[in-house]
Amino acid sequence: MHQERAELIKERLQVLAPTSLEIIDESHLHAGHAGSKNGASHFRVTIHSPKFNGLNRVAQQRLVFQALEGLLPYPIHALALSTHATSN
Template identity: 55%
Template sequence: MSTERMKLLESRLQPLAATYLEIIDESHLHAGHEGARGGASHFRLHIWTDQFDSLSTIARHRLVYDRVSDLMPFPIHALAIVAKPKP
């Protein structure tokens, strides 16, 4: 199930033209957590893209959340983001 969600997340982020993208499923770390009920996923995202140049951290996160907001809080309950401009 989470593999499908990871692929969905990756496809939603495709327009950001990431030079580096890593999606880590951390759902197992949240077993028993209220947000994990019903099978919601917890992910950590590392994303680097030129589109983050000159943006603040908050603006970078907003850009990511704008792409996936309809997936939250279900099927994705939590998304930890590390967003950087292309190195």
């Protein structure tokens, strides 16, 4: 189930034309946490994208959250983001 969610994240983030994308499922680290009830997932995402060029960190993260709209807070409960601009 978590692998399918990781693939969905990867698919949705393609709109940002990532030059590098790492998705790590950290759900096992949050077992028993209230947010993991009903099988919600926790992920860590590192993404490099030219679409982030000229944007501050908050604006970069907004683009990621827009791409993942409808997945938070369920089936993805938590998302740790590391965004990086790259040159075209």
